[in-house]
Amino acid sequence: MHAEGFFFQAFVYLAAAVIAVPLAKRLGLGSVLGYLLAGMVIGPFGLGLIGEEGKDVMEFAEFGVVMMLFLIGLELQPALLWRMRGPILGLGGLQVGITAAIIAALAVLAGLPWQGAVAVGMTLALSSTAIVLQTLSEKRLMRTDAGQSAFSVLLFQDIAVIPMLALFPLLAVRAGSGGADFSAASPAGHAAEISGGTALGAEAAHGTNWVEGLAAWEQTLVVLAAVVAIVVAGRYLLRPVFRVIAGTRLRELFTAAALLLVIGIALLMDQVGLSPALGTFLAGVVLANSEYRHELESDIDPFKGLLLAVFFIAVGASVDFNLIQDEPGQIAALVGGLLAVKFAVLYALGRAFRMGLDQNLLFALVLAQGGEFAFVLLTFAAGQRVISPELSGWLIAVVAVSMAITPILLLVNEKLLQPRVGTRERVERAMDEIHEESPVIIAGFGRVGNIVGRFLRANGIRPTVLEYDSDHVEVLRKLGLDVYYGDASRKDLLQAAGAERAKLLIVALDEQERVLGILETVRKHFPHLEVLVRASGRAEAYELLDRGATHVYRETLDSSLRIGVDALRLLGSRAYQAHRAAQTFRHHDEQSVRELGRMRHDRKAYFSAARERIQALEELMLADLRKPTEQRDAGWDTESLREEYGTASS
Amino acid sequence: MSPPPRPILILFAHPALEKSRVNRVLARKVRDLEGVTFHDLYEAYPAFDIDVAHEQGLLSEHDLIVLQHPFFWYSTPALLKEWEDLVLQHGWAYGSRGTALRGKRVLSVITTGGSEAAYQPGAHNRFTMAQLLAPIEQTARLCGMDYLPPFVVHGTHGMDRQEIERHSSDYLRALVALRDGRLDLEQARAYPRLNTDLDAIIRH
Numbered sequence: 001m002h003a004e005g006f007f008f009q010a011f012v013y014l015a016a017a018v019i020a021v022p023l024a025k026r027l028g029l030g031s032v033l034g035y036l037l038a039g040m041v042i043g044p045f046g047l048g049l050i051g052e053e054g055k056d057v058m059e060f061a062e063f064g065v066v067m068m069l070f071l072i073g074l075e076l077q078p079a080l081l082w083r084m085r086g087p088i089l090g091l092g093g094l095q096v097g098i099t100a101a102i103i104a105a106l107a108v109l110a111g112l113p114w115q116g117a118v119a120v121g122m123t124l125a126l127s128s129t130a131i132v133l134q135t136l137s138e139k140r141l142m143r144t145d146a147g148q149s150a151f152s153v154l155l156f157q158d159i160a161v162i163p164m165l166a167l168f169p170l171l172a173v174r175a176g177s178g179g180a181d182f183s184a185a186s187p188a189g190h191a192a193e194i195s196g197g198t199a200l201g202a203e204a205a206h207g208t209n210w211v212e213g214l215a216a217w218e219q220t221l222v223v224l225a226a227v228v229a230i231v232v233a234g235r236y237l238l239r240p241v242f243r244v245i246a247g248t249r250l251r252e253l254f255t256a257a258a259l260l261l262v263i264g265i266a267l268l269m270d271q272v273g274l275s276p277a278l279g280t281f282l283a284g285v286v287l288a289n290s291e292y293r294h295e296l297e298s299d300i301d302p303f304k305g306l307l308l309a310v311f312f313i314a315v316g317a318s319v320d321f322n323l324i325q326d327e328p329g330q331i332a333a334l335v336g337g338l339l340a341v342k343f344a345v346l347y348a349l350g351r352a353f354r355m356g357l358d359q360n361l362l363f364a365l366v367l368a369q370g371g372e373f374a375f376v377l378l379t380f381a382a383g384q385r386v387i388s389p390e391l392s393g394w395l396i397a398v399v400a401v402s403m404a405i406t407p408i409l410l411l412v413n414e415k416l417l418q419p420r421v422g423t424r425e426r427v428e429r430a431m432d433e434i435h436e437e438s439p440v441i442i443a444g445f446g447r448v449g450n451i452v453g454r455f456l457r458a459n460g461i462r463p464t465v466l467e468y469d470s471d472h473v474e475v476l477r478k479l480g481l482d483v484y485y486g487d488a489s490r491k492d493l494l495q496a497a498g499a500e501r502a503k504l505l506i507v508a509l510d511e512q513e514r515v516l517g518i519l520e521t522v523r524k525h526f527p528h529l530e531v532l533v534r535a536s537g538r539a540e541a542y543e544l545l546d547r548g549a550t551h552v553y554r555e556t557l558d559s560s561l562r563i564g565v566d567a568l569r570l571l572g573s574r575a576y577q578a579h580r581a582a583q584t585f586r587h588h589d590e591q592s593v594r595e596l597g598r599m600r601h602d603r604k605a606y607f608s609a610a611r612e613r614i615q616a617l618e619e620l621m622l623a624d625l626r627k628p629t630e631q632r633d634a635g636w637d638t639e640s641l642r643e644e645y646g647t648a649s650s
Numbered sequence: 651m652s653p654p655p656r657p658i659l660i661l662f663a664h665p666a667l668e669k670s671r672v673n674r675v676l677a678r679k680v681r682d683l684e685g686v687t688f689h690d691l692y693e694a695y696p697a698f699d700i701d702v703a704h705e706q707g708l709l710s711e712h713d714l715i716v717l718q719h720p721f722f723w724y725s726t727p728a729l730l731k732e733w734e735d736l737v738l739q740h741g742w743a744y745g746s747r748g749t750a751l752r753g754k755r756v757l758s759v760i761t762t763g764g765s766e767a768a769y770q771p772g773a774h775n776r777f778t779m780a781q782l783l784a785p786i787e788q789t790a791r792l793c794g795m796d797y798l799p800p801f802v803v804h805g806t807h808g809m810d811r812q813e814i815e816r817h818s819s820d821y822l823r824a825l826v827a828l829r830d831g832r833l834d835l836e837q838a839r840a841y842p843r844l845n846t847d848l849d850a851i852i853r854h
Binding site for chain 1: 738
């Protein structure tokens with residue numbers, strides 16, 4: 001591709017996105033529909049700014065789906081995945097099986113040979129991972145009953161693609177029309193074309209992979225070996241590697257490593273004939289327990305977002321308006337039929353799995369479209385002569401239209417259907433359903449943070465800890481703490497650590513610049529968070545109070561007062577009296593910090609920082625000499641009583 | 651015309667509210683009632699560093715002072731005793747110049763594990779509630795305040811939810827009547843507890 005051509009294309013895509021998405025969001029349509037509309041406008045049937053190469057772009061951009069599954073894997077710890085096995089196999093298996101059977105039966109009735117009908121049924125049973133997950137998380141519905149169930153079904157579909165690909169050539173052979181092609185196209189060879197695989201270079205797609213020509217049992221062995229390799233590498237190899245890379249403190253290097261990991265796994269999966277999306281998902285799950293989880297998440301996320309956006313635009317551009325124009329009635333009927341069959345099956349399953357009406361409606365509508373896998377599968381099936389190229393073209397148009405309609409269906413559901421359904425349940429499920437999130441984030445696990453963290457843990461609260469020193473992180477992980485590597489002043493990292501749902505952020509970092517950065521980020525993006533900040537001393541406390549911190553703790557205050565209390569006791573004070581004196585002093589001192597902090601502003605222009613410190617100390621010591629205004633313990637003092645009654649009783 | 655509502659200060663003292671069954675329900679029932687200032691002492695002063703000036707200010711602003719607490723060793727939890735020691739200062743609350751609290755009323759709201767029968771001469775606890783509450787009553791008197799018959803919920807150990815709910819409704823009813831001046835105090839003094847027979851002492 002020429003550089004100019006590339007830049008022109010990039011310009012067209014980006015411009016379309018930047019114009020269409022804010023418009024769509026303003027109209028309440030959501031970003032996915034915005035991208036799809038942008039694609040239709042700039043596509044060959046709109047302004048014609050992008051032509052046939054849109055298909056290549058789509059294949060490239062499907063890599064966004066691979067990244068998305070990696071990110072989803074990162075949020076799913078193995079134990080949680082295991083807990084979801086019921087819905088994945090039950091709900092997902094039944095959905096794919098029943099939908100495929102019904103569509104195949106309808107296709108046979110419509111006069112298709114049974115082999116073609118089975119291929120079409122299986123293909124159309126799949127839904128669009130990209131559209132569904134993007135839309136659900138944008139609407140914050142991932143944690144609802146419907147969101148979780150939809151995710152389970154999508155996961156099963158991703159797995160189901162593999163046996164489908166294996167089956168298609170067999171169907172062609174039975175049909176007796178594709179024998180010649182079959183010899184050159186083992187199932188594994190073509191698996192490479194699935195979901196982003198094609199993006200990884202023409203070589204893999206053209207079938208020069210490792211398992212080509214191996215016997216079935218050998219292929220199985222290679223596949224198993226690859227999976228085991230990912231799990232073992234994820235557990236034992238990647239963490240030390242990431243630690244070394246993090247140790248360089250070059251952010252872009254870490255990003256590069258994260259991308260390298262995802263692309264590497266995708267390539268490996270291509271070579272052994274597995275879906276790259278599934279492979280990266282697996283790698284994500286393996287890394288979900290690692291300390292680099294949040295950092296990986298925030299590094300990959302922008303790439304995923306951009307690629308998915310391009311993918312949606314490409315889907316929009318690929319909708320064949322010529323075909324729709326020629327046969328609008330037929331296409332509409334097919335789209336309607338597809339949506340109706342899938343909706344009916346999903347709705348019945350939702351009932352069987354005891355979903356509430358509102359959740360069931362959402363669940364059935366969100367999964368009713370055809371999926372992006374269908375583009376690849378249908379082309380593949382046509383290549384295998386399982387179905388005719390003409391039919392393939394038709395079905396691709398139908399799937400594309402059904403995908404484009406999904407956001408509109410959800411909008412109808414949200415605005416018209418849901419208000420009429422009484423049992424609206426938007427209650428978030430228990431915290432640990434999709435990933436465990438703590439109400440407390442601790443930034444910095446050094447001298448202060450570690451005591452706070454231990455104290456909270458001793459009281460049954462497991463904080464999420466962010467720490468910037470990768471060596472330190474490694475040691476703490478060995479002690480069994482939930483410590484993650486990363487710089488807490490970055491908005492995306494805080495977000496990945498769950499700042500949107502957390503209640504408290506405890507900041508215990510030494511570098512004041514970074515502390516101030518965190519405060520700024522939090523005030524701007526997570527104003528609901530209560531921020532508890534450790535300050536090294538008085539001057540820092542002034543600064544933090546200025547920047548809007550509400551809870552500031554000087555690390556020196558409490559230990560100094562404890563020394564003072566012990567000194568008083570060693571000099572002969574009663575223990576309780578010394579203790580009360582310290583309480584009074586602390587109260588008084590914290591008030592004066594706030595007051596002097598405010599006064600400081602007026603003086604700041606005139607004095608140097610050092611001069612200011614001396615001045616502040618002077619004022620403070622003068623204030624100490626004044627008797628505290630409240631006489632806190634006067635109730636125990638009998639002097640006034642003796643004055644009043646003493647003479648009478650003696 | 652009914653007399654103007656009398657603002658109520660509830661001084662609530664329970665060191666382990668998270669383990670409470672009855673007091674928590676009682677407190678929840680009245681804490682948001684109009685005219686009520688609910689002051690959770692163990693929440694305000696976990697380190698017993700009572701802010702005396704603040705407490706005296708609160709007392710001055712209210713007309714009826716409710717001391718709500720479980721009955722610990724025939725007395726109040728420790729923090730409420732500390733509160734009495736520090737806040738009811740000589741020269742402010744009592745003594746020749748201590749007139750700040752004159753004319754206010756004090757109501758004890760107390761839960762006991764034992765039954766009412768156990769608080770009788772010759773029974774398990776040997777003394778009546780009125781006898782055991784004499785120190786608090788006399789503290790109120792010395793400060794020039796009127797000590798009402800206590801609102802006592804007896805037998806909390808074996809109490810079921812319905813009973814707890816009934817007692818908390820009674821508590822709410824009594825406070826509303828006191829606030830609105832609809833409680834016949836003369837009549838009330840005829841009973842050992844304020845909640846012996848609410849129907850007999852609340853005017854409609």
